[in-house]
Amino acid sequence: xxxxxxxxxxxxxxxxxxxxxxxxxxxxxxxxxxxxxxxxxxxxxxxxxxxxxxxxxxxxxxxxxxxxxxxxxxxxxxxxxxxxxxxxxxxxxxxxxxxxxxxxxxxxxxxxxxxxxxxxxxxxxxxxxxxxxxxxxxxxxxxxxxxxxxxxxxxxxxxxxxxxxxxxxxxxxxxxxxxxxxxxxxxxxxxxxxxxxxxxxxxxxxxxxxxxxxxxxxxxxxxxxxxxxxxxxxxxxxxxxxxxxxxxxxxxxxxxxxxxxxxxxxxxxxxxxxxxxxxxxxxxxxxxxxxxxxxxxxxxxxxxxxxxxxxxxxxxxxxxxxxxxxxxxxxxxxxxxxxxxxxxxxxxxxxxxxxxxxxxxxxxxxxxxxxxxxxxxxxxxxxxxxxxxxxxxxxxxxxxxxxxxxxxxxxxxxxxxxxxxxxxxxxxxxxxxxxxxxxxxxxxxxxxxxxxxxxxxxxxxxxxxxxxxxxxxxxxxxxxxxxxxxxxxxxxxxxxxxxxxxxxxxxxxxxxxxxxx
Amino acid sequence: xxxxxxxxxxxxxxxxxxxxxxxxxxxxxxxxxxxxxxxxxxxxxxxxxxxxxxxxxxxxxxxxxxxxxxxxxxxxxxxxxxxxxxxxxxxxxxxxxxxxxxxxxxxxxxxxxxxxxxxxxxxxxxxxxxxxxxxxxxxxxxxxxxxxxxxxxxxxxxxxxxxxxxxxxxxxxxxxxxxxxxxxxxxxxxxxxxxxxxxxxxxxxxxxxxxxxxxxxxxxxxxxxxxxxxxxxxxxxxxxxxxxxxxxxxxxxxxxxxxxxxxxxxxxxxxxxxxxxxxxxxxxxxxxxxxxxxxxxxxxxxxxxxxxxxxxxxxxxxxxxxxx
Numbered sequence: 001x002x003x004x005x006x007x008x009x010x011x012x013x014x015x016x017x018x019x020x021x022x023x024x025x026x027x028x029x030x031x032x033x034x035x036x037x038x039x040x041x042x043x044x045x046x047x048x049x050x051x052x053x054x055x056x057x058x059x060x061x062x063x064x065x066x067x068x069x070x071x072x073x074x075x076x077x078x079x080x081x082x083x084x085x086x087x088x089x090x091x092x093x094x095x096x097x098x099x100x101x102x103x104x105x106x107x108x109x110x111x112x113x114x115x116x117x118x119x120x121x122x123x124x125x126x127x128x129x130x131x132x133x134x135x136x137x138x139x140x141x142x143x144x145x146x147x148x149x150x151x152x153x154x155x156x157x158x159x160x161x162x163x164x165x166x167x168x169x170x171x172x173x174x175x176x177x178x179x180x181x182x183x184x185x186x187x188x189x190x191x192x193x194x195x196x197x198x199x200x201x202x203x204x205x206x207x208x209x210x211x212x213x214x215x216x217x218x219x220x221x222x223x224x225x226x227x228x229x230x231x232x233x234x235x236x237x238x239x240x241x242x243x244x245x246x247x248x249x250x251x252x253x254x255x256x257x258x259x260x261x262x263x264x265x266x267x268x269x270x271x272x273x274x275x276x277x278x279x280x281x282x283x284x285x286x287x288x289x290x291x292x293x294x295x296x297x298x299x300x301x302x303x304x305x306x307x308x309x310x311x312x313x314x315x316x317x318x319x320x321x322x323x324x325x326x327x328x329x330x331x332x333x334x335x336x337x338x339x340x341x342x343x344x345x346x347x348x349x350x351x352x353x354x355x356x357x358x359x360x361x362x363x364x365x366x367x368x369x370x371x372x373x374x375x376x377x378x379x380x381x382x383x384x385x386x387x388x389x390x391x392x393x394x395x396x397x398x399x400x401x402x403x404x405x406x407x408x409x410x411x412x413x414x415x416x417x418x419x420x421x422x423x424x425x426x427x428x429x430x431x432x433x434x435x436x437x438x439x440x441x442x443x444x445x446x447x448x449x450x451x452x453x454x455x456x457x458x459x460x461x462x463x464x465x466x467x468x469x470x471x472x473x474x475x476x477x478x479x480x481x482x483x484x485x486x487x488x489x490x491x492x493x494x495x496x497x498x499x500x501x502x503x504x505x506x507x508x509x510x511x512x513x514x515x516x517x
Numbered sequence: 518x519x520x521x522x523x524x525x526x527x528x529x530x531x532x533x534x535x536x537x538x539x540x541x542x543x544x545x546x547x548x549x550x551x552x553x554x555x556x557x558x559x560x561x562x563x564x565x566x567x568x569x570x571x572x573x574x575x576x577x578x579x580x581x582x583x584x585x586x587x588x589x590x591x592x593x594x595x596x597x598x599x600x601x602x603x604x605x606x607x608x609x610x611x612x613x614x615x616x617x618x619x620x621x622x623x624x625x626x627x628x629x630x631x632x633x634x635x636x637x638x639x640x641x642x643x644x645x646x647x648x649x650x651x652x653x654x655x656x657x658x659x660x661x662x663x664x665x666x667x668x669x670x671x672x673x674x675x676x677x678x679x680x681x682x683x684x685x686x687x688x689x690x691x692x693x694x695x696x697x698x699x700x701x702x703x704x705x706x707x708x709x710x711x712x713x714x715x716x717x718x719x720x721x722x723x724x725x726x727x728x729x730x731x732x733x734x735x736x737x738x739x740x741x742x743x744x745x746x747x748x749x750x751x752x753x754x755x756x757x758x759x760x761x762x763x764x765x766x767x768x769x770x771x772x773x774x775x776x777x778x779x780x781x782x783x784x785x786x787x788x789x790x791x792x793x794x795x796x797x798x799x800x801x802x803x804x805x806x807x808x809x810x811x812x813x814x815x816x817x818x819x820x821x822x823x824x825x826x827x828x829x830x831x832x833x834x835x836x837x838x839x840x841x
Contacts, residue, residue: 036796038599045600046556119570119600121554123563172600194599194609196683196788219682219786222796225665226786229680233672366799397801401548417558426558436560 027214029511032221032236036195041175042161042183043114045122051159052508053218056200057097058161058183061088061107062154066504067327068264068418070154074102074162074184080461083149088157090140094207096164097188103139109165111144117172126436127156149459151466155418186211186512195220200511216511231256231494238499240509242492244314244369250494260492261503262318262325265416266423267368269361269378269484271296272409274444280360280409289357290410296481298347302385304339308377309487312370316490322478323423325488325505330420330467332475336487344385355386362403362411365393368489375412378486403442414489415440418506421457421470428477429454445482522822529818533811537588540807541581549573550597550801571597584807593811594804598797603808607790611812613683614782614789616696618774620709622767625716630763633724634751640729648721655718664711664784671707679704681786708785712778716770723766727759761831768824772817 035049042054061075075088094102111134114124130150135143144153167180174180181189186208187200198218202211219236221227224243230236242250242258250256271290272278278288289295305319318325319336326333348354359382363375372393379389394402403411417423430446431438437454453473460466478485491507501514551567559567568574572583587594593603636648672680684704687697695701731737732755740750779791790809797805829835 039601041600045554045598046559119595119597121551121567121571121597122556122559123566123570125566126560126563129562176599176601193788194601194606195793220788221681221786222792223783223786226668226681226784229665229668229673230786233668233676233680235672235680235682395799397547397550397553397799400552404549404552415557422558426560431561433561436562439560439564440557 028217029213029215029238029514030217030219030236031511031514032219032227032230032239034222034224034227034241036220036222037192037198037218038194039172039176040178040181040189040192041117041172042163043110043117043124044172044175045120046124046159047122048507051506052510053198054161055185055508055510055512056187056198056216057181057185057189058163059185060158060160060162061090062157064158064418064504064506066502068505070158073158075157078154081143083461084146086144086146086150086153087137088142088144090142091207092140094184095205096184097182097203098164100164100166102162102164102184104136104142105139105165106162107142108134108136109168110160110162113163113168114160124159127159130156149461151459151461152419152421158418187216190215211512212515213511218511231496234496237496238501238511238514239494240491241369242494244316246494247314247316247492255497256494257497257499258492258494259501259503260316260490262488262490262505263416263503263507264324264328264418264505265414265489265507266320266323267317267374267412267414267486267489268320268323269299269410269412269486270403270408270443271299271445271481271483272406272443273482274446278409279407280362282358283353284356288409289351289353292351292353293481294347294351295353295357296484298344298351298385299382299387300481300484301337301340301344301347302381303378303484303486304381305336305487307339308374312373312377313487313489316492318488318490320485320487322474322485323427324417324420328420328505330470330474332471332478334475334478336485339381341381341385348385348387355388357386358388359390359410361389361391362399362408363391363393364396364399364413367396367399368414371412374486378412406442406444408442411442412486416507420474421466424450424454424470424473424477425458428473428482443483445477445480447477447480447482450477450480450482525818525822529815532818533814536810536814537584537807538581540810541584541803542577544801544803544806545577545580547801550803553800554598554802584804593808596797596805597802598800598805603804606793606805607809607812610788610790610793612694613787614775614778614791616694616705617709617712617778617781617787617789618771620696620705621713621716621774622771624709624713625720625770626767628713629717629720630724633721634728634756634759636721637725637728637732638751640725645725649725652718652721652725655714656722660711660714661780661784663714664708664781667707667711668784678707681784683788708781708787711785712774712781716767716774719766719770720763723763724759727762728755731755731758757831761828764827764831765824768820772820775816776813 037049037053038047042058060073063071063073065071074091074094076091078086078088081087090104096102111128111131114128130146130148130153131144132147133145135145137143162184164182167182170180178189178192186203186206188203190199190201192198200216202214221230227239228243228246231239250258273290275288277286281288281290283289309315309317309319321334321336322331324331361375361379363371365372375391375393379391382389415427425437426440428450429438430451431441450473453469457466457469460469491503493501493503493509495501498517499514500517551564551573555564555567572580595602596606632648636645639645668680671678682704684695684701685698686693686695689697696705740754778789779795782789782791794809
């Protein structure tokens with residue numbers, strides 16, 4: 001289950017401290033975010049900031065709750081008609097911000113628009129790629145005819161934002177300057193200053209739960225110090241991505257509250273287990289030692305995951321023994337292994353390597369909080385079991401292209417996804433570029449047994465059976481040490497006293513999640 | 518004069534072209550922006566589509582050729598990250614940076630010049646030594662640290678000024694700027710002061726040494742002997758003569774302030790061009806980087822040109838010509 005930590009100081013809250021804290025009682029909310037919103041066009045490109053901020057203005061057919069289970073959105077229900085057909089029943093009585101009614105035409109328009117967006121650096125096309133044809137039965141019933149069996153179509157709909165059909169031809173420009181930024185969401189756009197602020201006003205005709213705030217302003221405060229200063233000076237009431245150094249300040253003060261939880265995200269070590277010779281992993285005869293499962297397991301056992309989370313992540317996050325947190329369905333339920341350097345050394349000796357193994361661990365130095373320190377810590381833990389290891393950290397602009405081109409042997413990075421099913425398809429399955437499989441599998445791990453299970457799961461419509469197949473696939477891959485999960489990073493939010501919020505597994509955060517206490 | 522202008526113009530075109538080639542090739546050499554920008558969950562099919570969409574599947578020459586052809590028609594491309602036209606993004610942010618830079622310049626001149634002249638008049642006096650010490654400190658302390666201390670003191674502890682961001686924009690004589698509103702000024706004063714720090718100290722030291730040097734000159738002694746009032750001696754005769762190096766340095770500082778206000782803009786969350794360029798470099802958003810640098814080169818050249826003209830106005834001995 002989500003771990004939610006509330007400071008004890010919050011309990012001692014009184015009306016007096018609410019007044020001291022500032023404008024908590026106002027019907028307006030100001031948030032400080034770390035990431036820039038790149039565009040107001042919800043179909044332009046997939047961005048982390050968009051996942052949070054587009055939800056103000058636009059809705060989806062299917063929503064997810066805090067644990068990433070599917071819940072009704074603009075669609076009240078969905079059923080499978082046959083292997084290649086899904087039927088969605090749409091909600092009635094929903095209007096867009098410009099007064100027009102929401103109906104099946106809008107859904108069809110969106111499915112047409114997404115693949116037609118030009119110049120996208122990160123398109124949404126995979127969400128609707130399986131849909132061959134949209135059939136409108138009634139204004140509130142729509143059928144998606146897919147080209148291949150698509151059990152995950154409802155989940156893909158959680159990333160498909162609905163706009164009026166009249167805006168189908170509107171270019172991204174029109175969304176960015178506000179003229180086309182019309183949705184059915186809880187807030188209406190007032191003004192967007194790129195890189196600066198997003199101003200919104202409550203949509204009083206919203207179909208769902210009435211939003212708590214009259215006006216919402218999201219300020220972009222990318223610099224950690226600026227974000228902290230903003231909440232300390234009362235300029236904003238909520239900040240996300242609380243800088244690690246400032247957590248004690250907020251946790252120890254009754255004027256602020258800190259909320260944290262783990263994410264559906266894994267910090268892991270990718271291992272080249274495919275090549276006979278690897279550029280940065282060398283045994284005594286120049287061969288690739290990472291091909292031996294005992295070596296991989298030894299490297300995993302050497303890592304003290306709890307220490308990394310405690311000391312390098314300020315306790316925010318959870319040690320990991322599998323690809324996604326234990327609370328999520330479809331995982332084999334493997335807890336994080338306790339560190340055992342003696343067993344690791346024994347495994348290395350058994351594999352015939354002893355101390356004759358040399359590795360270079362690569363990592364980014366400007367992408368994930370603490371990425372450099374984590375890589376250094378892992379390398380030191382490996383040095384303790386006799387591995388000759390060096391660390392090289394690179395800027396992300398250099399790191400990612402090289403990682404994609406398979407230029408590293410062993411590297412430390414993060415990966416996130418909503419379900420175990422999709423994680424395994426991307427991270428553990430053998431690469432198949434034509435089918436879009438194994439795109440995150442940068443160690444080129446390849447196990448036909450795992451592949452078969454994953455492929456079977458991806459066309460299995462029975463959720464329980466699909467979960468069982470995925471679970472089995474991940475279990476085998478973890479026993480085979482396809483990669484080394486290290487920990488699940490956490491997400492932190494700080495608010496002024498008098499507000500309450502929660503953290504979701506997918507890290508989406510916006511004003512709808514903040515309420516007065 | 519015409520020859521001078523023409524030659525300068527041709528030089529600038531050459532510099533801009535050369536710079537665009539270097540930046541293009543440089544960013545291309547670092548890596549593929551798609552790998553940095555694309556959702557890590559995207560599969561190979563989407564990655565290929567994104568590469569094609571951004572024109573990155575073509576050869577470097579082809580990409581540069583397309584860029585030049587479009588640039589000649591006034592189209593400087595669209596950002597990889599946002600899809601918006603590059604020049605529009607720059608135009609959005611330019612006023613913010615310009616505001617800050619001009620305010621900083623006004624502060625630097627308004628504070629630095631009088632303080633420097635004061636220090637130079639009696640360098641061994643208490644005031645003189647104090648000003649000198651402060652100027653050295655201002656030079657040496659890193660501006661990002663001073664910026665954070667300012668935020669801590671004025672925004673967090675005293676609550677007098679907002680901790681960051683840009684204020685409301687007002688209009689005056691057809692121009693829109695946040696400096697025309699009280700809210701805007703309260704937001705701008707700290708970052709401008711932070712930005713002006715280095716320039717102010719430079720002004721102080723230049724003015725001080727200039728005044729000290731000139732005070733002992735024959736013609737100043739003659740002016741004293743003639744019975745001119747101290748005010749006239751300093752404000753007219755000495756001031757005019759120290760202005761030449763000051764104007765030169767000011768020009769250099771202005772260019773630097775506009776181009777490299779990144780640190781200040783980052784700390785104060787000021788939505789200017791500095792932050793835009795640094796973010797674009799981090800994600801290899803090549804069109805924005807190239808467009809921005811072109812604008813910067815043109816700006817530097819213009820400033821240099823204006824400085825040279827002012828130079829010739831201040832000192833009648835100077836003829837406008839380039840060194841042979």
